[in-house]
Amino acid sequence: MLKYSVKRILLAIVTIFIIAAITFFAMNAIPGGPFAKEKAPEPRVQAVLEARYGLNKPVGEQFIMYLTNLLRGDFGVSLKTGREISQTISTSFSVSATLGAMAIVVALVFGLLLGSIAALMRGKWPDRTIIFFTILFVSVPSFILATLLLLIFSHGLGWFQVWSVTETNYTLPVIALALYPMSYITRLTKSSMLDVLGQDYIRTARAKGVREQLVIAKHALRNALIPVITYVGPLTAYILTGSLVVETVFGIGGLGTHFVSAINNRDYPLVMGTTIFLATLMVIMTLVSDLLYKAIDPKITFD
Amino acid sequence: MSQPLLQVKNLHTMFPTESGEVRAVNGINFSLERGKVLGIVGESGSGKSVTAYSILRILDNPGRITQGEILFEETDITKLPRNQMRQIRGSKISIIFQDPMTSLNPVYTVGNQLMEAIRLHTSRNRQQAQERALEMLELVGVNEPKKRLKQYPYQLSGGMRQRVMIAMALACEPDILIADEPTTALDVTIQAQILELMQELKNKLGMAIIMITHDLGVIAEMCDEIIVMYAGRVCERGTADEIFYNPRHEYTKGLLRSIPKMTTTKERLTPIGGSPVDLLNMPKGCAFAARCDRAMKICLTEQPEEIEINPDHRAACWVNVKEGALAQGGQNNG
Ligand SMILES: Nc1ncnc2c1ncn2[C@@H]1O[C@H](COP(=O)(O)OP(=O)(O)O)[C@@H](O)[C@H]1O
Numbered sequence: 001m002l003k004y005s006v007k008r009i010l011l012a013i014v015t016i017f018i019i020a021a022i023t024f025f026a027m028n029a030i031p032g033g034p035f036a037k038e039k040a041p042e043p044r045v046q047a048v049l050e051a052r053y054g055l056n057k058p059v060g061e062q063f064i065m066y067l068t069n070l071l072r073g074d075f076g077v078s079l080k081t082g083r084e085i086s087q088t089i090s091t092s093f094s095v096s097a098t099l100g101a102m103a104i105v106v107a108l109v110f111g112l113l114l115g116s117i118a119a120l121m122r123g124k125w126p127d128r129t130i131i132f133f134t135i136l137f138v139s140v141p142s143f144i145l146a147t148l149l150l151l152i153f154s155h156g157l158g159w160f161q162v163w164s165v166t167e168t169n170y171t172l173p174v175i176a177l178a179l180y181p182m183s184y185i186t187r188l189t190k191s192s193m194l195d196v197l198g199q200d201y202i203r204t205a206r207a208k209g210v211r212e213q214l215v216i217a218k219h220a221l222r223n224a225l226i227p228v229i230t231y232v233g234p235l236t237a238y239i240l241t242g243s244l245v246v247e248t249v250f251g252i253g254g255l256g257t258h259f260v261s262a263i264n265n266r267d268y269p270l271v272m273g274t275t276i277f278l279a280t281l282m283v284i285m286t287l288v289s290d291l292l293y294k295a296i297d298p299k300i301t302f303d
Numbered sequence: 304m305s306q307p308l309l310q311v312k313n314l315h316t317m318f319p320t321e322s323g324e325v326r327a328v329n330g331i332n333f334s335l336e337r338g339k340v341l342g343i344v345g346e347s348g349s350g351k352s353v354t355a356y357s358i359l360r361i362l363d364n365p366g367r368i369t370q371g372e373i374l375f376e377e378t379d380i381t382k383l384p385r386n387q388m389r390q391i392r393g394s395k396i397s398i399i400f401q402d403p404m405t406s407l408n409p410v411y412t413v414g415n416q417l418m419e420a421i422r423l424h425t426s427r428n429r430q431q432a433q434e435r436a437l438e439m440l441e442l443v444g445v446n447e448p449k450k451r452l453k454q455y456p457y458q459l460s461g462g463m464r465q466r467v468m469i470a471m472a473l474a475c476e477p478d479i480l481i482a483d484e485p486t487t488a489l490d491v492t493i494q495a496q497i498l499e500l501m502q503e504l505k506n507k508l509g510m511a512i513i514m515i516t517h518d519l520g521v522i523a524e525m526c527d528e529i530i531v532m533y534a535g536r537v538c539e540r541g542t543a544d545e546i547f548y549n550p551r552h553e554y555t556k557g558l559l560r561s562i563p564k565m566t567t568t569k570e571r572l573t574p575i576g577g578s579p580v581d582l583l584n585m586p587k588g589c590a591f592a593a594r595c596d597r598a599m600k601i602c603l604t605e606q607p608e609e610i611e612i613n614p615d616h617r618a619a620c621w622v623n624v625k626e627g628a629l630a631q632g633g634q635n636n637g
């Protein structure tokens with residue numbers, strides 16, 4: 001277990017390094033730069049700026065420099081705002097993390113609940129209703145969903161204020177972000193629950209005299225969870241990318257918003273910083289889901 | 304002799320499906336005395352498992368009992384409220400299943416599953432339940448029982464798992480153990496060991512056993528009585544000797560021909576010809592008539608009643624009725 005964890009962590013570091021390298025060299029390969037705009041500064045000013053940010057050095061050297069700074073937790077400064085990137089990330093990430101975490105929790109809790117209900121009431125109206133809506137939510141893209149929610153509940157019914165500095169109600173953005181993965185988890189849970197309920201060990205549990213609620217909660221659910229756990233990795237990836245869209249539609253100043261505007265501005269250090277940060281998060285979440293998997297399914301042995 | 308421990312009377316169980324009602328059990332009768340062993344034999348699909356699950360009321364959806372009574376200690380358990388039925392399962396009547404590889408929950412330890420059964424039906428605390436679990440594992444001959452408690456099913460062999468299932472079934476000292484083809488999924492050598500163990504435990508603990516199998520040869524020496532099932536009905540019943548050496552139903556004879564004999568290993572086995580009856584459209588007469596070499600006109604139109612061959616033996620076959628009548632007629636003439 002320990003050996004496995006160490007191995008996984010080393011592997012994670014290598015992964016992050018590779019992602020950093022790809023991002024760095026890809027950014028450098030793109031023609032144009034932050035100062036190549038209509039209102040470009042004078043060549044003399046540009047030379048000073050490039051020297052200051054080390055943009056005149058060979059790419060390899062720049063990369064080494066960048067990495068050593070990263071190790072010290074220094075993501076560099078934004079070319080556009082001049083602010084510390086680590087600061088931008090940490091302030092904007094708290095909003096994104098809250099949004100993302102809430103969406104994950106909502107997706108998991110409701111997905112498992114609705115999926116179990118659909119399985120237990122298979123073919124009856126609750127099952128049909130649930131499956132109808134999951135199909136709907138899986139097929140509507142999140143930016144349309146986000147816009148619709150905003151139109152109906154903010155603009156039309158006026159139940160929720162539009163996001164602002166003083167008005168930070170997460171309800172609509174969380175719904176917009178969670179509906180797709182929730183629907184997916186619902187369908188995953190339903191099929192895996194149905195599969196588990198037909199297994200012999202469920203009959204064994206009933207034959208022992210276990211009460212029906214416990215048969216479901218103890219004997220069935222834990223087995224039904226196994227396929228759902230494998231979805232935790234992709235789920236995090238979805239939440240990370242989905243939040244880019246949702247934050248933009250709702251005008252939430254989270255990490256996603258900064259990421260998108262950094263790309264538009266060709267703010268290399270900010271793009272790289274955010275990418276590496278998100279990649280690290282992703283790698284950590286994958287690691288967590290693997291360890292969760294082990295906790296639930298005893299057959300998974302490491303080494 | 305007082306009332307039997309278990310009496311199944313005119314049991315009917317069916318599964319309503321999209322293509323119609325699957326009539327799995329169609330009027331079974333038998334009774335089981337305390338401490339006795341009843342064998343139930345029949346081809347696969349003849350309704351043996353459904354009979355067993357009906358007794359415990361653990362039928363798969365949408366199966367249900369539509370007629371008949373199951374008297375356990377004189378109470379009709381088909382009418383018991385769910386809660387009371389639950390208290391009988393695993394404590395008064397236990398069952399072990401055909402496939403030990405899939406019958407234990409893969410995500411819980413052997414100890415957890417054993418102790419669950421014990422704590423459900425007794426007032427033992429965790430500590431005492433664990434001691435009992437250990438004792439049971441020793442009793443069923445699991446080696447290194449302490450270590451096994453902490454292991455998961457996948458870490459045990461098939462034979463070991465079936466021993467664990469037996470330990471679990473017997474942990475609360477039931478009056479009846481139903482063994483639904485307990486050795487079918489195991490290697491031949493392990494089969495013999497498990498059967499021997501069951502015999503030994505029966506002598507030690509004195510529970511009654513319903514031994515279900517599709518292979519007559521496996522259980523014959525254990526059984527006080529055997530019933531032969533086809534299409535959810537009893538074709539023939541009697542002591543093991545009567546069934547083996549004096550079979551009166553063509554189906555029983557067919558089953559006996561399909562038993563591999565230990566002595567002559569190279570002998571050709573002859574499975575019963577034809578295909579099992581369609582439970583969606585049960586024939587009017589004898590269910591076996593379509594496959595029977597000696598079928599007569601009446602076999603197609605009327606269901607045979609069980610008739611007594613001798614006090615230890617009954618068969619539901621028109622051929623016997625006819626022969627019986629001839630024998631009687633012969634006596635009259637002579
Ligand atoms: N869940 C079910 N749904 C529909 N039919 C079933 C179900 N379970 C059993 N049956 C039917 O009941 C018949 C008897 O099955 P079973 O008792 O399992 O046979 P066996 O004698 O091999 O144990 C089978 O022919 C099967 O088609």
Ligand SMILES: [Mg+2]
Pocket residue numbers: 351352353483484
């Ligand atoms: Mg069976």
